[in-house]
Amino acid sequence: MIIEIDKLQLYYTDFHALKNVNLSIPERSVTAFIGPSGCGKSTLLRTLNRMNDTIPGVRIEGKVDIQGRDIYSSDMEVEFLRKKVGMVFQQPNPFPKSIYDNVAYGPRLHGISKKSELDAIVEKSLRSASLWNEVKDVLKKSAWSLSGGQQQRLCIARALAVEPEILLMDESTSALDPISTTKIEELTRELCQNYTIVMVTHNMHQAARISDRTVFFLNGEVVEASDTQSLFSNPVDQRTEDYISGRFG
Amino acid sequence: MNLPAPNSREDLATKPNKFRKHVMEELRGKAFVYFCVLLLVITIFSIVYFIASRGLTPFLSQGVSIKDMLFGLKWKPEGNPPLFGALPFLFGSFATSILAAVIAAPLGFCAAVFMTEIMPKFGKSALQPAIELLAGIPSVVYGFVGLSVVVPFYRDTFPGQGIGIMAGATVLSIMILPTVTTIATDALRSLPNGLKEGSYALGATRWQTIYRMILPTALPSLLTGVVLGIARAFGEALAVQMVIGNAPHIPHSLFESATTLTSIITQSMGNTTSGSLHNNALWSLALILLLMTFLFVFIVRVLERRVKR
Numbered sequence: 276m277i278i279e280i281d282k283l284q285l286y287y288t289d290f291h292a293l294k295n296v297n298l299s300i301p302e303r304s305v306t307a308f309i310g311p312s313g314c315g316k317s318t319l320l321r322t323l324n325r326m327n328d329t330i331p332g333v334r335i336e337g338k339v340d341i342q343g344r345d346i347y348s349s350d351m352e353v354e355f356l357r358k359k360v361g362m363v364f365q366q367p368n369p370f371p372k373s374i375y376d377n378v379a380y381g382p383r384l385h386g387i388s389k390k391s392e393l394d395a396i397v398e399k400s401l402r403s404a405s406l407w408n409e410v411k412d413v414l415k416k417s418a419w420s421l422s423g424g425q426q427q428r429l430c431i432a433r434a435l436a437v438e439p440e441i442l443l444m445d446e447s448t449s450a451l452d453p454i455s456t457t458k459i460e461e462l463t464r465e466l467c468q469n470y471t472i473v474m475v476t477h478n479m480h481q482a483a484r485i486s487d488r489t490v491f492f493l494n495g496e497v498v499e500a501s502d503t504q505s506l507f508s509n510p511v512d513q514r515t516e517d518y519i520s521g522r523f524g
Numbered sequence: 525m526n527l528p529a530p531n532s533r534e535d536l537a538t539k540p541n542k543f544r545k546h547v548m549e550e551l552r553g554k555a556f557v558y559f560c561v562l563l564l565v566i567t568i569f570s571i572v573y574f575i576a577s578r579g580l581t582p583f584l585s586q587g588v589s590i591k592d593m594l595f596g597l598k599w600k601p602e603g604n605p606p607l608f609g610a611l612p613f614l615f616g617s618f619a620t621s622i623l624a625a626v627i628a629a630p631l632g633f634c635a636a637v638f639m640t641e642i643m644p645k646f647g648k649s650a651l652q653p654a655i656e657l658l659a660g661i662p663s664v665v666y667g668f669v670g671l672s673v674v675v676p677f678y679r680d681t682f683p684g685q686g687i688g689i690m691a692g693a694t695v696l697s698i699m700i701l702p703t704v705t706t707i708a709t710d711a712l713r714s715l716p717n718g719l720k721e722g723s724y725a726l727g728a729t730r731w732q733t734i735y736r737m738i739l740p741t742a743l744p745s746l747l748t749g750v751v752l753g754i755a756r757a758f759g760e761a762l763a764v765q766m767v768i769g770n771a772p773h774i775p776h777s778l779f780e781s782a783t784t785l786t787s788i789i790t791q792s793m794g795n796t797t798s799g800s801l802h803n804n805a806l807w808s809l810a811l812i813l814l815l816m817t818f819l820f821v822f823i824v825r826v827l828e829r830r831v832k833r
Contacts, residue, residue, distance in 0.1 A: 326725060358727035368718035371741050380736070381726040430722070437726055 277302040277441065277471050278323065283337035285318060287330070292318050294495045296337070300488070305463060305472045307482035307503070310492030311523065316475045319492070320443050323473065324360040325353050342440065358385060361434030365446040367426035369418035369433070374410050377418045377429055381437035396436050404432035405462055424455025431462065435470075442466065444474035448481065460485050479519055483507050491515045572814065579811030581804045582608070588801075593808060599772045599788070601802035608805050612774045614812070616784040619689045620764060621757035623778075624696035625704075629750050631697075632704030637734055640712040652709070659702035667766030670695035675767055684779030687769035692784070695763050700753035707749030711742040744830040751827065755820035759813065761786035785809050 278300035285293035293315045300306050308316035318327065325346065327333045339346050346356050358381075369377050378397045387393060397414070401407040406428045410421070418429055427447060434442060444463070448456040463472055463485050476482050482489050483503060490500040491512075499506060499515045510516045517523060582588040588608050596609020635655060639647025674694050679686030715738060723733040739746070761784075769781025770791060789806050796803040 324725065326721065329721075329724065354727040354729055356727075357725055362725040364718060364721065364725075366718055368716070368722040370719060370722065370737060380723070384726060384728050384732050384736070433722075433726065 276300065277342060278473070279338075279340040280319075281338040281340070283319075283322070283339060284335070285315075285322060285327070286334040288332035292495050293322075296497050298490065298497055298500060300471065300473060302471050303467055303469070304487040305467045305474065305485055306488045306490065307486035308473070308475045308490050308492060309477075309479055309482050309518075310498075311518070312477075314492040315495040316490075316492045317445055318495075320445055320473060320475050323441070323443055324357050324362055326357075326362065328353065358437045359439050360441045360443060361437065361439035362443040362445065363427070363430050363434055363447045366450050367423055367430055369421070369426050369429050371417065371419060373415050374418050374421070374429060375414040378432050378436050381433060385437060400432040400436040401429075403435050403466070404428045405458070405465075406432055422455070424451050424458060427451060427455065427459060428462065431459075431466075435466075439470065441471045441473065444472065446475050446477060449477055456481075479507075491518060493518070575807060575811050575814055578804055578807035580808070582801060582808055586801050586804065588805065588808075593805075597774065601792075601796075601805055606801060608808075610785070610809060610812070612772050613783055613785045613788050613809065615774050616689065616692075616768065616782045617758055617786070617813075617816075619782075620692040620696055620768070620784060621754045623689065623693035624700055624757045625750050625754045627693060627697035628701050628704050628753055629746075632701055632708050632749065632753075633739070633746060635701075635705045636708035636712050637738070639709050641730065641734055641738065655702050655705050658698060663699065663760060663763040664766075666695050666699055667763035670763060670767040678779055682779045684777060685769070685781065686779060687767055687781050688775060688777070688779045689768065689782050690778035691767040692764045692782075693778075695767055696757040696760060699760060699763065700757050703753045703756055704749045707752065708742070708746050711745030711749070712738060715741060744827045748824050748827045751820055751823050755817060755824075758816055758820070759786065761790045765790060785813050789813075 276299040278298075280296050280298040280300075283293055283296040284291070296319060298319075308320060310316050321327045322335065322339060323341070323346075327335075335347060341356070341360065345351070370380060372380070375397055378400050379393045382393060382396050387396070398407060398411075401410060406425060409425060410416075410429075413420075418426065421429060427450075431442075431447075448459050451459065460481065463474070466472060467487075474486070486503045488500065489503045489506045491498045491506065491510075491514075493514055499510060499512045501511075506515065507519055510519060582593075583590050593608050593610050594614070595611055596607060597611055598607040598609045599612065600607040635651060639651055670691060674691050675686040677686070678684070678688075678691055678694075682690075719737060719741065720733060723737045728736070764784055765787035768783060768787060770783045770787055771781035772783050772788065775782040789809055792802070793806055796806065
């Protein structure tokens with residue numbers, strides 16, 4: 276288990292957003308968080324790389340261990356955590372720089388400045404995100420000239436360039452067209468051979484298609500977590516069954 | 525809730541005449557707006573025409589060459605022969621405004637970063653109103669403060685009399701600080717949040733995010749603020765005139781008396797008769813000022829286009 280969450284409570288000022296979450300996430304697999312809007316699935320995702328730190332009024336109790344290390348302990352270096360736990364957002368958010376500089380941004384932050392080294396990282400990351408063939412001749416062009424789906428794969432490449440262990444995907448296909456979505460889904464399956472992927476999705480079919488494990492959230496609680504096949508074919512909890520059969524949410 | 529039923533419905537076929545009133549309303553409104561716009565356009569064009577016609581007379585019919593005015597070093601309009609070298613004024617204007625921008629730009633950028641990234645709450649409630657207040661202080665007050673605080677400080681610290689380009693630039697830099705800061709703050713605030721999050725998510729620290737992502741992205745907008753600041757500084761007359769010394773020559777140091785286009789115009793305009801060569805030459809200086817303003821506006825437009833892409 277690469278991620279172990281133990282009795283996690285999260286409050287936004289007065290709002291109790293995550294209630295006593297206990298969850299283990301295995302290495303090199305795809306775990307999908309599903310549930311209706313506002314159920315806390317994105318909030319939990321963002322506690323895994325401490326992106327919630329920037330929001331004022333957030334209070335966290337309990338423990339989140341990643342690779343056996345308590346990431347909320349006072350000696351945890353947040354920058355290093357975020358290097359190890361990459362994130363891809365809902366809206367593609369490439370920087371207004373060239374394609375090359377987008378991918379090289381992370382490695383440069385962490386001190387790599389040799390051109391040959393950066394070149395190798397950029398190529399490797401773009402290949403891993405299956406974008407290399409499309410952009411290898413236009414690396415100096417602005418990232419904003421790419422299509423939405425390409426931009427999102429560029430964001431994946433950018434996240435891979437700092438060599439993370441875990442990749443968090445926050446509804447990363449919801450702003451994309453069906454063809455781009457399929458590409459990202461295929462890519463996700465490939466990437467999980469080398470990375471642990473945790474994704475939030477609104478789309479239950481997507482969870483069923485590409486995840487190994489699925490976690491169902493409701494009102495800040497984990498209702499059910501099991502392997503995807505059994506969660507969708509014989510859910511244990513009545514609420515899970517209601518949700519996946521489309522009775523609410 | 526029971527709404528009362530409308531007791532009489534207006535019928536399209538039976539009520540054809542009432543809308544004429546609205547036609548008149550439309551027309552009146554339209555006429556008023558058009559009149560205001562026309563008045564504005566006429567005013568602007570007549571100002572430009574007036575300045576250009578007066579300002580070009582020395583070159584067209586009074587035998588002064590443009591080259592002599594732009595590059596001449598001696599300004600002796602009542603001499604024999606009269607000399608109209610405006611280079612010292614041009615130099616003074618450019619030197620004070622650009623130096624003012626050089627001082628104000630880092631201060632303004634830092635204030636903007638502070639207000640948007642570091643302490644948004646305190647920035648918005650305390651620093652922003654304070655800086656905006658600077659914009660409301662009359663320029664004669666700036667000049668007075670400059671004369672009684674800045675000039676003595678420079679006189680005691682550096683060789684020279686304290687008056688001069690450095691004193692002018694210092695006063696101007698405070699005056700243009702609100703322009704630079706406000707535009708920079710707006711630019712930084714309008715950056716999409718996703719860009720910052722993307723940078724933090726890659727393990728960037730706050731400083732890395734500010735200087736590797738935020739500042740480069742906002743640069744064209746930041747420069748727009750600086751250019752508008754320079755434009756304002758270029759046109760400011762009173763405060764500069766009070767601290768620069770008004771000696772019509774190119775100074776050898778920043779702490780030596782100099783002058784600017786605006787100060788020579790305000791100083792001499794009252795002492796000349798309309799239509800005289802001296803008076804027209806001052807109009808030529810005003811024309812140069814006007815053209816420079818156009819240039820600044822043009823630069824701002826180009827920068828804005830780069831922001832939009």
